[in-house]
Amino acid sequence: MERSDLSVIDRSIRIPVLIFLASGVFWLIVASGFWLLASSQIHTPTAWWTFPGVAWLSFGRTYPAFLNCFVYGWATCAGIGVGIWLLARFSSVPLRNSLFPILAAATWNIGIAVGVLSVMGGATTGKQMLEFPSYAAFILFLAFVIVGLWALTIFWARRPGPTCVSQWYILGAFLWFSWMYSTANILLNFTSAPGPAQPAINWWYIGSLIDLWLTPIALGTAYYLIPKLVGRPIYSYQLALFGFWSLAFLGGWTGMTHLIGGPLPAWMITASIVARVLMILPVLAVAANFHLTIKGKFEDLGWNPALRFMVIGAMAYTAYGFEGSLISTRTIAQITQFTFVTFGHAQLGLFGFFSMILFGAYYYIVPRLLERQWLLPGFTKLHFWFSVVGIGLLLFALTMGGLIQGFGLQDPQISMSAVSDLIGPFLLIQNVAVLLLVLANLGFAFAFALTLLITAPLKRRSAAIESSADAPRKIAPEVTVA
Amino acid sequence: MNRAKGLFFGVFFLFGLSWLALAAYPYITFAGLRQSKDEATGALAPLGNPGTSDQGARVYAANGCLYCHSQYVRDKSEGSDIERKWGKRRTVARDYMFDRAVFLGTSRLGADLTNVGDRQTDPQWFYRALYNPRATAPESVMPAYRWLFTTREIQGQPSADAVKLEGTDAPPRGYEVVPTAEGKALVDYLLSRKTNYPLPEAPEPTE
Numbered sequence: 001m002e003r004s005d006l007s008v009i010d011r012s013i014r015i016p017v018l019i020f021l022a023s024g025v026f027w028l029i030v031a032s033g034f035w036l037l038a039s040s041q042i043h044t045p046t047a048w049w050t051f052p053g054v055a056w057l058s059f060g061r062t063y064p065a066f067l068n069c070f071v072y073g074w075a076t077c078a079g080i081g082v083g084i085w086l087l088a089r090f091s092s093v094p095l096r097n098s099l100f101p102i103l104a105a106a107t108w109n110i111g112i113a114v115g116v117l118s119v120m121g122g123a124t125t126g127k128q129m130l131e132f133p134s135y136a137a138f139i140l141f142l143a144f145v146i147v148g149l150w151a152l153t154i155f156w157a158r159r160p161g162p163t164c165v166s167q168w169y170i171l172g173a174f175l176w177f178s179w180m181y182s183t184a185n186i187l188l189n190f191t192s193a194p195g196p197a198q199p200a201i202n203w204w205y206i207g208s209l210i211d212l213w214l215t216p217i218a219l220g221t222a223y224y225l226i227p228k229l230v231g232r233p234i235y236s237y238q239l240a241l242f243g244f245w246s247l248a249f250l251g252g253w254t255g256m257t258h259l260i261g262g263p264l265p266a267w268m269i270t271a272s273i274v275a276r277v278l279m280i281l282p283v284l285a286v287a288a289n290f291h292l293t294i295k296g297k298f299e300d301l302g303w304n305p306a307l308r309f310m311v312i313g314a315m316a317y318t319a320y321g322f323e324g325s326l327i328s329t330r331t332i333a334q335i336t337q338f339t340f341v342t343f344g345h346a347q348l349g350l351f352g353f354f355s356m357i358l359f360g361a362y363y364y365i366v367p368r369l370l371e372r373q374w375l376l377p378g379f380t381k382l383h384f385w386f387s388v389v390g391i392g393l394l395l396f397a398l399t400m401g402g403l404i405q406g407f408g409l410q411d412p413q414i415s416m417s418a419v420s421d422l423i424g425p426f427l428l429i430q431n432v433a434v435l436l437l438v439l440a441n442l443g444f445a446f447a448f449a450l451t452l453l454i455t456a457p458l459k460r461r462s463a464a465i466e467s468s469a470d471a472p473r474k475i476a477p478e479v480t481v482a
Numbered sequence: 483m484n485r486a487k488g489l490f491f492g493v494f495f496l497f498g499l500s501w502l503a504l505a506a507y508p509y510i511t512f513a514g515l516r517q518s519k520d521e522a523t524g525a526l527a528p529l530g531n532p533g534t535s536d537q538g539a540r541v542y543a544a545n546g547c548l549y550c551h552s553q554y555v556r557d558k559s560e561g562s563d564i565e566r567k568w569g570k571r572r573t574v575a576r577d578y579m580f581d582r583a584v585f586l587g588t589s590r591l592g593a594d595l596t597n598v599g600d601r602q603t604d605p606q607w608f609y610r611a612l613y614n615p616r617a618t619a620p621e622s623v624m625p626a627y628r629w630l631f632t633t634r635e636i637q638g639q640p641s642a643d644a645v646k647l648e649g650t651d652a653p654p655r656g657y658e659v660v661p662t663a664e665g666k667a668l669v670d671y672l673l674s675r676k677t678n679y680p681l682p683e684a685p686e687p688t689e
Binding site: 343416 | 490496499500501503504508512515540546547552554557561565567572575580581582583584585586588589591593615616619620623625627
């Protein structure tokens with residue numbers, strides 16, 4: 001495929017993509033604030049920062065505010081931004097009608113703001129990951145339909161030729177998200193589903209949200225950028241296809257593993273456990289493919305921020321997949337269910353896997369869209385190391401604390417307050433870990449804002465950033481379907 | 483172009499399977515749940531939720547109780563819930579048929595609440611626990627929910643539902659702490675949390 005027009009395409013999509021990316025960073029910072037607050041409140045029930053008289057700043061509201069800000073504000077804005085950038089690149093056609101995605105971004109931001117304020121004000125639905133009341137969910141859905149339809153038109157307008165696995169992941173993600181978000185909200189929040197059906201629908205949604213929205217967005221991004229950054233084609237095309245279709249088949253089934261022993265038909269839970277264990281197959285396919293693509297090349301590349309973040313993200317995906325299969329088996333779930341182990345697992349997926357890959361994509365995409373360097377390379381290193389150490393420490397604290405909590409809960413002789421005493425130190429460690437991650441996010445956001453706002457050309461160029469900016473233009477080795 | 487059609491078909495079809503099984507199917511079948519009738523006594527179970535407990539469920543959601551408390555009891559073979567006296571039997575779909583909103587929860591930083599209305603029957607206990615969790619369990623890590631109460635001057639006789647507070651929590655002389663409408667609804671909801679009736683599909687385990 002002729003790729004000499006990449007910068008023309010980048011220029012045509014610059015504004016909508018940058019608006020989504022900037023919105024993502026904005027909500028990442030808001031989410032970080034809630035995150036730090038919630039993680040400090042959880043282990044100090046009487047400290048002043050638990051705000052005992054202030055309903056809207058209490059743990060029961062800061063925690064869902066954090067999760068929703070993080071998933072719908074940061075992860076989804078960033079995902080849409082990177083997704084439409086990828087689709088535009090693949091279509092090889094400069095874009096028109098960019099007013100639609102700009103409108104969608106504005107609407108989406110309004111929806112998040114309304115939703116977060118509603119959560120803080122107490123107008124919560126009480127359905128996990130669907131806390132936003134129906135009016136906020138409706139605004140969000142409207143925004144997503146606008147940008148989703150527009151993304152489809154990019155795909156239809158593409159230059160005839162083969163499609164890529166990345167493109168499949170991104171398109172699939174857009175279709176799946178619009179389906180899951182609309183039906184979950186309609187069934188749970190617009191009409192009121194029968195009580196016993198609510199957890200099933202809720203967890204069908206959460207499983208799908210992770211495995212068929214966030215995961216394919218991150219994988220589609222990595223499948224495009226890792227080969228590009230390494231400078232060689234993806235190792236196996238068959239493996240990539242297998243990974244995609246097995247994820248598409250299993251992704252909608254994984255949610256009920258959080259309700260083992262719950263009041264649902266046994267076949268639902270068993271099907272979910274089987275799906276979650278089989279999920280190891282797409283995870284292995286992706287891990288093997290990336291590993292064999294990068295193998296031998298990684299050491300030659302020097303310090304390339306985009307690749308560093310992506311490689312850590314890909315490794316976290318493997319770990320996330322393995323841990324998910326493990327803690328979903330009935331034997332281990334007996335201990336880990338209801339504990340911080342599951343929180344740690346979720347953070348490994350949300351931050352270690354998804355966010356790290358998307359951070360890498362930011363470091364690749366933003367300089368190309370702006371046609372200038374990413375500023376403050378020192379902050380990039382800080383962002384990287386604080387993120388890696390932070391997520392490692394967070395995973396350690398929540399997993400160790402969670403295991404102790406799980407064994408404690410399993411023994412009826414140990415009182416609930418004794419269990420919370422035992423996990424106290426680990427909750428303190430997770431607080432430190434969250435602080436590191438919040439600092440990392442702040443450093444990232446600061447450098448991003450400077451890069452975006454300072455238009456003057458920079459005299460002193462950073463060698464580290466330069467290597468990422470100049471190398472990959474010449475090659476386009478993504479997987480294509482003949 | 484056929485490839486693209488195959489992609490769209492596959493993407494919709496595969497996701498549609500899980501949607502049918504895990505979203506549409508429970509939505510339809512659980513709407514058909516009926517009460518169970520005891521053959522000997524003719525008693526129906528479960529019974530609907532009394533008082534303002536449906537409004538209380540909204541307060542429960544608004545204040546995020548579900549992020550630390552679960553509301554289901556697992557079978558003896560799947561965990562220690564029954565040994566912990568969180569319920570005499572596992573819970574099943576029918577137990578939730580009258581709940582407008584169901585909060586199964588995924589965390590047990592706090593105790594399971596499936597049968598909290600059976601363990602504690604005095605509204606005063608709940609008021610004291612919500613006003614200051616350390617008053618009912620010294621080691622508790624639960625936050626205080628002070629906004630569910632108001633402190634006001636006693637007019638004539640003290641109110642019947644004034645919270646009996648001790649030590650530093652006690653209001654100044656001549657004042658009383660009473661639950662707001664939201665606080666009362668929440669406690670109504672918590673008192674309604676009990677599955678202390680037999681169901682044919684979930685008999686109590688025998689030792």
